[in-house]
Amino acid sequence: MKLKNISTAYAVYESVDELPVDVQKLMEAAIKIKDNAYAPYSNFKVGAALLLADGSIAVGNNQENAAYPSGLCAERVAIFHASSKDPKMEILKIAIAASSELNTVSKPVGPCGACRQVLSEYEVKQQKEIEIYFMGEIGDIIRTNSVADLLPFGFDKSFL
Ligand code: THU
Numbered sequence: 001m002k003l004k005n006i007s008t009a010y011a012v013y014e015s016v017d018e019l020p021v022d023v024q025k026l027m028e029a030a031i032k033i034k035d036n037a038y039a040p041y042s043n044f045k046v047g048a049a050l051l052l053a054d055g056s057i058a059v060g061n062n063q064e065n066a067a068y069p070s071g072l073c074a075e076r077v078a079i080f081h082a083s084s085k086d087p088k089m090e091i092l093k094i095a096i097a098a099s100s101e102l103n104t105v106s107k108p109v110g111p112c113g114a115c116r117q118v119l120s121e122y123e124v125k126q127q128k129e130i131e132i133y134f135m136g137e138i139g140d141i142i143r144t145n146s147v148a149d150l151l152p153f154g155f156d157k158s159f160l
Pocket of ligand 1: 039042044045046061062063064071072073074075110111112115
């Protein structure tokens with residue numbers, strides 16, 4: 001038996017102003033689209049903005065449903081919309097922002113497991129890492145340099 005270790009490097013920014021200028025714009029797009037989220041059940045609103053290789057920005061927000069599992073997270077709304085518009089699109093960066101009507105979200109909100117899996121699909125497909133930035137309503141912003149940092153031992157097409 002061998003004991004091994006996986007470590008994840010991540011960067012912490014103290015405010016949006018500290019982000020690189022292109023990411024500030026991306027995070028602002030995520031914060032803006034968050035307000036249009038349809039989240040009457042959780043009152044937890046999430047916005048996601050993708051910077052695509054052609055320089056365009058694609059956005060999405062969470063869409064809930066009375067049949068709870070029928071809803072979809074902001075990240076997947078943004079990704080699936082971008083991919084349906086252009087199947088060859090490549091995602092360079094994603095910015096994610098979240099807030100709640102019940103309390104102030106002061107911790108960075110990372111993408112859920114299912115969204116990590118979907119992001120991984122596109123990172124593997126495009127063979128180019130996707131930078132991920134995520135924040136709450138206030139407080140730090142976290143950056144990882146790839147989806148693999150958030151999803152070690154991921155499942156991908158190489159197993160099929
Ligand atoms: N949510 C997202 O949109 N993205 C995530 O990565 C985490 C969770 C949404 C789903 C649901 O509408 C609400 O947040 C509460 O779980």
